[in-house]
Amino acid sequence: MTDTAFNTVQASGSLRKRLMITLIGGTAILALILFFIVRGYAAQIAQNGQDSILEASVSSILDAAILRDGSVEIDFPYASLSMLDTLEDDRVFYAIYQDDELLSGYATLPRPQSVTDRAAFETLVFQETPVRLASASRVLIGASERTEISVVVGQTQDALSGTLNSISRNVAAFGAGFFALVSLLSFWATATTINPLQRLANAVKRRGPQDLRPFDKAVPVEMVPLVSSLNTLMGRLDQSLTQSEDFIAEAAHRVRTPLATVRSYAETTLVRVTKSENRAALRSMIRAIDESSRAAGQLLDHAMITFRADHLDRQKIELVALVQELVTRLEPIAQMKDVELQLTAPLPVEISGDPILIQNAVRNIIDNALKYSPSDAVIIITVDAQDRPKIQVCDQGPGFPPDEIATLTNRFARGNNAKDIVGSGLGLTIAKDVVAAHDGTLEIFNHDKGGACAVLSF
Ligand SMILES: Nc1ncnc2c1ncn2[C@@H]1O[C@H](COP(=O)(O)OP(=O)(O)OP(=O)(O)O)[C@@H](O)[C@H]1O
Numbered sequence: 001m002t003d004t005a006f007n008t009v010q011a012s013g014s015l016r017k018r019l020m021i022t023l024i025g026g027t028a029i030l031a032l033i034l035f036f037i038v039r040g041y042a043a044q045i046a047q048n049g050q051d052s053i054l055e056a057s058v059s060s061i062l063d064a065a066i067l068r069d070g071s072v073e074i075d076f077p078y079a080s081l082s083m084l085d086t087l088e089d090d091r092v093f094y095a096i097y098q099d100d101e102l103l104s105g106y107a108t109l110p111r112p113q114s115v116t117d118r119a120a121f122e123t124l125v126f127q128e129t130p131v132r133l134a135s136a137s138r139v140l141i142g143a144s145e146r147t148e149i150s151v152v153v154g155q156t157q158d159a160l161s162g163t164l165n166s167i168s169r170n171v172a173a174f175g176a177g178f179f180a181l182v183s184l185l186s187f188w189a190t191a192t193t194i195n196p197l198q199r200l201a202n203a204v205k206r207r208g209p210q211d212l213r214p215f216d217k218a219v220p221v222e223m224v225p226l227v228s229s230l231n232t233l234m235g236r237l238d239q240s241l242t243q244s245e246d247f248i249a250e251a252a253h254r255v256r257t258p259l260a261t262v263r264s265y266a267e268t269t270l271v272r273v274t275k276s277e278n279r280a281a282l283r284s285m286i287r288a289i290d291e292s293s294r295a296a297g298q299l300l301d302h303a304m305i306t307f308r309a310d311h312l313d314r315q316k317i318e319l320v321a322l323v324q325e326l327v328t329r330l331e332p333i334a335q336m337k338d339v340e341l342q343l344t345a346p347l348p349v350e351i352s353g354d355p356i357l358i359q360n361a362v363r364n365i366i367d368n369a370l371k372y373s374p375s376d377a378v379i380i381i382t383v384d385a386q387d388r389p390k391i392q393v394c395d396q397g398p399g400f401p402p403d404e405i406a407t408l409t410n411r412f413a414r415g416n417n418a419k420d421i422v423g424s425g426l427g428l429t430i431a432k433d434v435v436a437a438h439d440g441t442l443e444i445f446n447h448d449k450g451g452a453c454a455v456l457s458f
């Protein structure tokens with residue numbers, strides 16, 4: 001899996017945002033509900049307070065009413081009305097009736113009708129302001145008569161609404177504080193909820209490409225299904241990777257072994273056959289076998305490289321030692337052609353990469369130099385780390401065909417100079433893919449003094 005595979009994952013919303021919106025939105029609604037409940041409750045308590053003073057005022061007036069010699073006398077104390085004094089200087093109104101006939105006060109003051117024998121209350125607009133009214137009545141019984149006295153006392157509500165406003169302000173301030181606190185808490189709650197997910201993602205990211213062990217760290221219950229499917233997936237991946245690697249090795253073996261057998265039969269037969277046309281046939285048979293064997297080998301190498309490049313297993317590699325080992329291994333082939341392999345490497349060069357892949361790439365480049373350059377020549381291999389770690393291989397042959405140089409690294413591309421030489425056109429492709437997997441580049445060009453040069457830089 002490359003990074004681009006991860007980048008194509010489509011994001012739909014964010015868990016963090018969703019959680020935050022739910023928590024903060026829920027808190028806002030809760031704070032509003034709380035505000036209205038508290039305000040309603042406070043309004044009721046304040047109203048009850050006003051009502052009980054009004055009721056006390058009404059009853060103190062009723063208490064002052066006496067029946068003397070058949071007529072009603074009311075000499076109510078100053079306190080009856082002054083008990084209604086407020087800081088806001090609320091206005092007070094009253095009316096006293098004897099059997100529906102006004103004895104004193106405002107004739108226009110409405111009279112709330114009491115259903116029970118308790119005081120009746122009502123809020124009305126009187127003289128263009130809301131007024132709270134309380135009324136009660138009492139029956140006075142004299143020697144020969146009975147009469148009913150009704151009293152209405154009203155008060156404007158300026159002090160009451162002042163109190164209510166200040167309560168509302170306080171409750172609103174508390175609500176805002178509560179909201180801010182819960183918003184902070186929701187940041188914290190979201191972070192602690194998201195953290196295990198983040199940790200899991202980081203653990204996946206930190207793993208090496210070859211590391212397909214299951215996750216064994218404890219995760220929250222809700223994440224168990226995710227992690228266990230991830231583990232199952234990795235198990236399957238591990239299995240199929242191992243299978244593919246085995247398959248490639250097995251396939252290479254199965255193809256090359258019978259070809260080698262056929263080739264050795266053909267060669268021994270060639271020694272015995274004398275007829276020239278038969279010899280020619282055998283020679284082209286051997287050539288065809290070499291071609292197929294090379295093609296099979298290169299195809300399998302290419303498959304192996306594609307596979308390993310996808311799961312790049314980076315290790316510390318010292319390039320000089322790696323190239324030196326290759327040179328030693330290719331020395332016999334070079335000697336057969338009387339070609340000298342000259343390695344120049346002033347200092348060790350370290351890179352991180354897959355040694356198997358890099359070896360394969362360099363071998364293909366040296367192999368080309370050996371194949372396409374004449375006998376008695378020198379192949380100069382340079383390893384250095386000037387601006388970038390690089391390996392340069394230059395030969396003294398005819399060089400790359402100039403008109404084809406741009407396409408030679410394509411798959412199966414062979415130049416017109418390769419007609420008599422066994423090959424499959426995959427060597428440069430392999431080298432290019434290997435450096436690309438290491439974020440490097442392959443450059444091929446012809447030297448001024450003749451000869452082909454290939455530079456792998458990492
Ligand atoms: N050192 C070189 N000198 C001249 N031509 C070269 C050199 N190296 C490569 N070429 C040209 O580039 C072509 C592609 O090289 P490449 O290594 O990809 O394939 P190949 O050598 O033909 O086959 P193989 O897959 O067996 O390596 C060759 O066919 C040849 O024409």
Ligand SMILES: [Mg+2]
Binds near residue numbers: 364423427
């Ligand atoms: Mg080649």
